[in-house]
Amino acid sequence: xxxxxxxxxxxxxxxxxxxxxxxxxxxxxxxxxxxxxxxxxxxxxxxxxxxxxxxxxxxxxxxxxxxxxxxxxxxxxxxxxxxxxxxxxxxxxxxxxxxxxxxxxxxxxxxxxxxxxxxxxxxxxxxxxxxxxxxxxxxxxxxxxxxxxxxxxxxxxxxxxxxxxxxxxxxxxxxxxxxxxxxxxxxxxxxxxxxxxxxxxxxxxxxxxxxxxx
Numbered sequence: 001x002x003x004x005x006x007x008x009x010x011x012x013x014x015x016x017x018x019x020x021x022x023x024x025x026x027x028x029x030x031x032x033x034x035x036x037x038x039x040x041x042x043x044x045x046x047x048x049x050x051x052x053x054x055x056x057x058x059x060x061x062x063x064x065x066x067x068x069x070x071x072x073x074x075x076x077x078x079x080x081x082x083x084x085x086x087x088x089x090x091x092x093x094x095x096x097x098x099x100x101x102x103x104x105x106x107x108x109x110x111x112x113x114x115x116x117x118x119x120x121x122x123x124x125x126x127x128x129x130x131x132x133x134x135x136x137x138x139x140x141x142x143x144x145x146x147x148x149x150x151x152x153x154x155x156x157x158x159x160x161x162x163x164x165x166x167x168x169x170x171x172x173x174x175x176x177x178x179x180x181x182x183x184x185x186x187x188x189x190x191x192x193x194x195x196x197x198x199x200x201x202x203x204x205x206x207x208x209x210x211x212x213x214x
Contacts (some may be wrong), residue, residue, distance in 0.1 A: 011089070012080050019073025026070045029063050063108065064101040072097035122182040125150045125157065128175045129189060136160060136167040136186070146173055146186055159184040 005013065058064075076093035084092070130148030133156050137144065144167065146159040159175075160183055161167050167188060177185035 011086060012077070015073050015076035015080065015093070017073075018069050019077055022066060022070035022073050026066050029066050058109070059101065059105045061105070061108075064104045067100045067104045068097035071100040120151065120155070122150075122157075122178045122184070125175045125178060125184055129191065130173055130175070130186075132159075132167045132169050132171040132173055132186075135169055138163055138165045138167075143183070146175075146184060148175060148184070157184055158182070159186045161186050161188075163187055 072093045075096035076089055079089035079092050125148055128148045130146045133147045134145040136159055140160045143158050145156050147154055147156050172189055172191050173186040174189035175184050176187050
């Protein structure tokens with residue numbers, strides 16, 4: 001094995017080294033990622049690209065770089081075995097490595113979004129009545145938070161308002177709309193009034209009381 005490796009030319013030897021080391025680290029990183037470890041603490045250099053939802057799409061991370069070098073190495077070996085020229089081998093291996101980075105970045109992005117939102121469906125908050133937790137700026141000037149009961153649980157969620165005045169902490173609100181990225185649009189309202197007993201029931205109760213006195 002060592003004799004075979006030492007007899008390789010420089011480029012194949014370089015690609016085999018990158019592929020083997022990258023694969024080993026890649027396996028360890030994937031195991032850590034899916035059992036709860038955090039491999040991004042090692043030399044993390046994030047390049048945040050804001051998505052429509054405003055969440056960070058992390059492209060240059062330790063995990064993604066490991067994926068890049070792993071696929072870079074194996075695709076380079078495949079190109080060399082196919083007899084491609086050195087420039088073409090390098091170009092193809094770099095493209096394959098970048099594609100792997102995009103795939104891994106997308107995978108971990110959607111996993112993080114699922115973890116953040118859980119099974120919460122923000123549309124279920126429509127028409128819910130709650131209370132302002134952090135002041136909401138009027139005319140959508142600043143975001144605040146509201147406490148509302150969604151899916152049987154009281155949650156503190158980001159909120160905006162179309163009201164021209166600020167909604168102070170403690171104001172009773174009603175959810176009138178939900179944006180595509182899960183921000184509640186609320187408006188001032190009153191607490192629901194419990195239905196009072198019909199007057200007929202009160203009269204019947206009074207008559208029964210009079211009969212009992214007799």
